[in-house]
Amino acid sequence: MKIAMIGTGYVGLVSGVCLSDFGHEVVCVDKDPRKIDMLLRGEVPIFEPGLDQLMAKNVAAGRLSFTQDLAAALDGADAVFIAVGTPTRRGDGHADLTYVTAAAEEIARTMTHYTVVVTKSTVPVGTNQMVADTIRRVRPDAEFDVASNPEFLREGAAIDDFMRPDRIVVGVTSDRARAVMGEIYRPLFLREFPILYTDLETAELIKYAANAFLATKITFINEIAQLCERVGANIKEVSRGMGLDGRIGNKFLHAGPGYGGSCFPKDTKALARMGQDHAVPMQIVETVIKVNDEVKRRMIDKVVDLCEGSVNGKTVAVLGVTFKPNTDDMRDAPALTIVPALVGAGAKVRVVDPQGKAEGEALLPGVHWADDAYKAAHNADCVVILTEWNEFRALDLAKLARKMTVARMADLRNIYNQADAAKAGFIAYTSVGR
Template structure:
């Protein structure tokens, strides 16, 4: 099959490379000439484990190409995927669909023969209807079917998620479109990839509902962590105890500094706005957003408490800046309000992240960036673990302690055992487990 992918961001590039690896002929299109030139040089604009090798192999095999002009690849395509950004619109939390609609109009003008136009971007319910209307308005003779095919990729594990999916949701009522989409995903049949065909609006809502539910699980266990600290319980055991119930499940029950990233904050806000537009109360999702925002701001106060409440003139070492490990994504990362709160309290902040420091400098320009964890810890009055990178899971604790001005560790990801930290002479503060 011939596939055109509009957008070479996280979703577009990963999806395009994986489709090419299935054996399809894929062209990725982006208006950013600098990004396309970089991709032709083999430079990947995002950090995702294994993506550089996957792109290089499929470019070499002639199945994957990049261009700034969509005219020819759209005209030749069996399916055109829209994978452009849908950021939160300033001021109201709605998804900004301007990039999606602009892409739809350009695609419409270039269509030739029957083509499936697929919204891969995360979009509110009803977006596919508007995309279809714009295509008909721009090119009344176009023979096209509009489908929804939301992505369910975890940053840091996106390639595996694409190739071994829990489900593939395809929203369309058009039989020709179903046939094309089934053929595109046919290589997954050996992996028993479960295709789920739904109405288009249902597919759009599935994506938002899934992200809102996962965000709710994170927020729930964070509130249980606060309660555990007050009553002398261990939130990790609580999470394990409830997660063993297969009606609940263990995933996303890890207490921490709150959720961030490119999806959960944006998508929960957009779901709330969609519900408001239709006069439907979604009080749980609204509470999730409010609790998460408060939690991220509260983490700086947790560090201050570990230092006795006086931060002025203190040096704080921060390990991990990205919103999760195995990515360079800084979008709505918990580290941002944490570092901002620390500096507002008068602290000096040093930081190290294995992949995200270039992106972090745009968000946090007034802190010191270090070469590694031990350089970061040097002279620090407290060390804060914010992102659970594997590099931070087995630090040389005696070396760490020797480097610090005070042996105070605030572990916001609970990656160390309190007893072990106490044995090494640390004043250790974690989440939902009490202090050591």
């Protein structure tokens, strides 16, 4: 099948590359000439493990191409995916649908034959109907169907998630659209990955409900971690004891500095707003948002307390600033709350991150970027682990301690433990929930 993918951000590019690997002819469209130029040169504008090789493979096979010309991409296309950003709208928490609406209008003006318009972006309930209404308003004679196909990709593991999904959710309103979507995902159906067909509204809400539930698990375990610190319990053992229960599972039960990234913050806010708009308050979700913000601020207090009540004039080495490892994504990362607070309190902050510098330089003014953890720790008064990159999981702690003026560690990802830190020469160590 021929597919047009509007948007070459994280979701659009990963989805387009993977669909081309299924054997479809995919044309990725973006209005940003810089992105298209990069892609035409074989360069990937985002960091996702394995994406560059998979993209090169399918470009070489003639199944994947890139353009700014939507008309050319839609020529002969069976489906067009909308995979544009839906950031939180300033002031009210709603998802900003400006880019979705613009894409729908441009599709309407450009399409020449029956096409399934697939919303891949995360959008509030009712958006797909709005897309249909927009197309009909611009082109009353257009022949099309709208489908909802939310993504469930984890940054850092997106290719595997697309190729081996827990499920594929498809909201449709006609048998014709269902047949097109079934053909698009036929390679996964043949391998017996479950495809759940629903109405449009159910598909839209599944995405928000799933993300809000996972954000709730993270926030719950972070609250339990705070209680562990007060009563002398160990959060890692509590998490393991909970996770062994098959009804709960062990994923998303790792205490830390709070959730961030491109999905959980904006999706929880959007779901809370949807509840308010429909007079069904999402009280649990609203509390999750509040508690997650408090968790990030509590991490600042941990670092300050470790430094004997003040970081003013002290050098602090921060290891990791992306919201999770194996991504360059800084969106709503805990570092964006914690690092500026340390700088504002008078700390001299050095930062090291394998992929975060490109975005982080603009987002974290007033910090010095180092090449590795040991350089960051040179003559430092404290080391803070914010992101659990593999290179920070296997540090030579004794070497790290020797580099420092005062060997203190705030291990906000619970990678190490008190005994190992003390043995290596750290005079002070703190973690989360232990």
